[in-house]
Amino acid sequence: MILVTGGAGFIGSNFVRDWLALNDEPVINFDKLTYAGNLSNLASLEEDPRHIFVRGDICDTAHISRLLAEHRPRAIVHFAAESHVDRSIHSPGEFISTNVNGTFSLLEAARAYWSGLTGEAKDSFRFLHVSTDEVYGTLGPNDPPFTETTPYAPNSPYSASKAASDHLVRAYFHTYGMPVLTTNCSNNYGSFHFPEKLIPLIISNARAGKALPIYGDGMQVRDWLYVGDHCSAIRRVLEAGRLGEVYNVGGWNEMANLEVVHTLCDILDMLDPKASGSYREQITYVQDRPGHDRRYAIDARKIERELGWKPAETFASGIRKTVQWYLDNQAWVHDVQSGDYLKWVEKNYATRDTAQEQQ
Ligand code: NAD
Numbered sequence: 001m002i003l004v005t006g007g008a009g010f011i012g013s014n015f016v017r018d019w020l021a022l023n024d025e026p027v028i029n030f031d032k033l034t035y036a037g038n039l040s041n042l043a044s045l046e047e048d049p050r051h052i053f054v055r056g057d058i059c060d061t062a063h064i065s066r067l068l069a070e071h072r073p074r075a076i077v078h079f080a081a082e083s084h085v086d087r088s089i090h091s092p093g094e095f096i097s098t099n100v101n102g103t104f105s106l107l108e109a110a111r112a113y114w115s116g117l118t119g120e121a122k123d124s125f126r127f128l129h130v131s132t133d134e135v136y137g138t139l140g141p142n143d144p145p146f147t148e149t150t151p152y153a154p155n156s157p158y159s160a161s162k163a164a165s166d167h168l169v170r171a172y173f174h175t176y177g178m179p180v181l182t183t184n185c186s187n188n189y190g191s192f193h194f195p196e197k198l199i200p201l202i203i204s205n206a207r208a209g210k211a212l213p214i215y216g217d218g219m220q221v222r223d224w225l226y227v228g229d230h231c232s233a234i235r236r237v238l239e240a241g242r243l244g245e246v247y248n249v250g251g252w253n254e255m256a257n258l259e260v261v262h263t264l265c266d267i268l269d270m271l272d273p274k275a276s277g278s279y280r281e282q283i284t285y286v287q288d289r290p291g292h293d294r295r296y297a298i299d300a301r302k303i304e305r306e307l308g309w310k311p312a313e314t315f316a317s318g319i320r321k322t323v324q325w326y327l328d329n330q331a332w333v334h335d336v337q338s339g340d341y342l343k344w345v346e347k348n349y350a351t352r353d354t355a356q357e358q359q
């Protein structure tokens with residue numbers, strides 16, 4: 001079996017569902033269930049004996065050690081993290097605790113477990129660390145995309161904490177010979193994406209008749225990848241990645257935020273039209289994010305060349321499926337938009353000046 005951390009979050013829950021749909025190897029899903037972790041993301045696996053959910057904190061080395069000794073997984077796939085840049089600006093401490101200290105605790109438990117393995121079990125063990133393209137910092141309009149050798153230059157507490165965790169993982173390979181792999185992926189979108197991030201926030205605000213907040217001028221560029229493609233890249237790296245190597249994962253799909261929001265409005269205008277007018281009329285420019293990275297772009301040629309991985313979904317096909325998923329799963333959106341989430345929205349947007357889009 002494999003151990004997944006953070007498997008109740010957006011990408012982790014997609015990974016676990018896809019994994020069990022493709023093969024019968026059981027998964028231990030270890031998750032703290034923070035505001036971002038949601039067991040209803042795993043509702044389809046409720047009766048599935050191949051899925052073992054354990055609530056716990058990756059900072060708790062003893063708990064992880066007990067789990068490893070009991071279940072003896074052949075691999076750890078590490079998703080658990082605090083993942084939202086805006087939250088990291090308001091409360092960086094939690095990012096240091098989970099992303100840095102938590103990854104360290106997990107590595108220590110994994111190292112002790114792996115050191116005690118022998119023969120084939122030791123040789124085939126893998127620790128796969130899921131990271132982000134944000135560790136590379138920001139690009140100018142004409143800069144080439146990030147490669148695996150682009151120097152680290154993180155600009156937010158989130159990306160700095162992920163960069164620190166990447167360095168720890170790297171050090172465990174070079175110092176202890178631990179069989180680690182790292183993926184640095186671009187922005188994901190798809191089903192079960194928590195509606196604090198751009199794409200699900202825009203879909204849910206649009207339908208609720210609320211403002212669609214664009215930070216700054218909306219010309220910041222991200223490289224969007226469908227979550228199912230990220231999961232397939234992780235499976236491929238786990239299966240065939242070279243030990244100690246880093247693989248950049250991206251969709252070859254750079255888009256400015258405003259273009260993404262316009263696309264979402266246009267799809268909603270088709271699939272769920274308003275009584276009159278377009279969702280674009282709800283677009284509102286708000287104060288920019290401090291230290292906002294201007295452009296991310298991933299050069300994903302290494303994973304294609306070495307492991308034969310390429311994204312299967314285009315943005316046009318993936319984003320349409322995603323919007324349709326949100327339309328079909330309004331109860332899910334409603335459920336997550338309560339309690340802590342509402343307090344967060346208040347805090348994040350209260351201090352931002354607003355202005356309607358001039359069209
Ligand atoms: P998410 O915020 O949706 O989910 C994170 C999960 O981790 C939640 O289920 C949460 O409960 C759990 N968690 C948080 N702290 C924990 C702790 N201390 N112990 C155990 N569990 C804990 O995040 P996501 O978007 O699914 O991202 C997953 C991983 O992928 C992260 O490491 C992130 O840095 C990376 N990543 C995300 C993106 C993206 O676009 N979302 C892109 C590239 C890389």
Ligand code: TYD
Pocket residue numbers: 084085086187196197198199201213214215216218220221222257289
């Ligand atoms: P986000 O989904 O938070 O991902 P990340 O910051 O990790 O890239 O944001 C994606 C882009 O959208 C980013 O440039 C910030 C911008 N953005 C807005 O313009 N408005 C919003 O309300 C949010 C949440 C994000």
